[in-house]
Amino acid sequence: MSEQPVRIAQITCGAEYSGIQNEITTAAETVGSKMFYPDVALKDVKCAYKDFGLPVKSPDLKLAISRAQAIVEGRIEADGIFIASCFRCAEAAIVRNELRRYIVENSRIPVVSYSFNERTGASTLLTRLEALTTIARRRSLMAREVQVGTTMGVDSGSSTTKCIIMQDNEIIGTGWRPTTEVLKSADEVIALALEESGLKMSDIEATATTGYGRFLVGKHMNADLVQEELTVNSKGAVYLANAQKGFATVIDIGGMDNKAISVNDGIPGSFTMGGICAGASGRFLEMTAKRLDVDITELGALSMKSEGGEDVPMNSYCIVFGTQSLVNALAAGYKREDVAAAACHSVAQQVYEQQLQEVDIKEPVIMVGGSSLIQGLVRAMGRMLNTEVVVPHHSQYIGATGGALLASGFIDKKKEA
């Protein structure tokens, strides 16, 4: 019997007029969920925004507030909530943020917020809605805290491909390679991890894939779980940081986009995923390393030789302008270490301004992904948030570890089958 679709309440302003309603519907259907508009009465709309205390002018935003209230108060049932409004609309941005906060504080319903324009396609929305659907549908899977048996996780990322083999709650094999051809890179990291663990593929009891290449690699290796990176990374992060109880915030500055995930008792609650411009992502740090003529793995050590580089003019908002800043700073006589630290500071600042405003920052703050090995970036983020950022061991393997952890939930199911 097929699963019932997950019902996601659509609380948006401007989506239909931006011409992207079809994209939202398509993305939802692709991941087995169904969008619906929560029905509210006119009298509720009239009083909702007054009760909420936010005197907005746009009627569609009044309607949005009323819809959120109806769900939080239990008058309408929803498995997840998708809040979105037009990019560059200040009034809607305020409402979107306050509604997200209101829902997180007053319910256990997972929520994702997003700002769109007419170019927002189903593919952009897919990962976000997949994560929302997973959190809603697979709470029991997400609740797993201990890895059992022998499992493998493969993270096919935009920059690198990683593999982890776990056995009885221990990491026993790792593999890491830059992503070139998706399947070839996956096969290579699997071989590396198997070699390190001393196991054969037939010893692996369950497998999971995540990352951009998850579908292709998942099909290739007949994976038990093919899962987007938002939920998998957050599980891996709280598992490795030993922060599975209570609140945590996971920050993953990736090669192509950045993720900020608010986690409660090991289950993601709200999250943002951004990085339309590569300037605010790990890609800018790769560019910086290349310009400074150091390997990306040495950029962190170089940046730590500087006090922080805050006085070096640097703008990574756009990778083109950011690169110009790099060249100008070097031409102005700034030291390489100060420029490296400035690049880290600038990326941290962009992530802070663009992603972290959309989730509630609760300690511990856990940084994961390959960029978490760049110490200057971790230091800059810690200073920005005024907290000690936690970087767990194997942080660059976070998706693969989360995958291996979650895959163990499939061992019993396979045995039963």
Place this chain on the structure above:
Amino acid sequence: MAKVFIYPATSLILSDLVARFGHQPLGSAISIREHIQTPGFDSPPIQMTPDDPQKGLKWAAVEVPSGIRGRMSLYGPLVEEAEAAIIIDEPDLAFGCMGCARTNELLAFMLREKEIPRLELRYPASKEEGVTFVAAIKEFLKNLEVQQ
């Protein structure tokens, strides 16, 4: 008969009043009907596509949110076509609801800029004001007939 842009453009009452006095109301019904009756694509509920906010660039710059530009692609042509306008300030949601306050401000501005007969009224707060309200609209529409 004059083409009268109604604001709020979704007001069925206003649309009906304009039609009763022999004029053609220009509002959401016309522009959205065109969209939902266009065959060949499927983007419910109002069949707008990413091309519409691009068309809206004629009335609002690229830095203006896509939802506003999409709305302007519906209403902009009607404003250009309008020979008269009735604008109701602060209307009750039940009277006619236009979702985006910024679009509404831009529309009202464009109508004020245009040199056409225009009636601006505050939405009535009582029955007595309601009677005066309807009378004022009736008077405006009758005068339009005379002018024509």
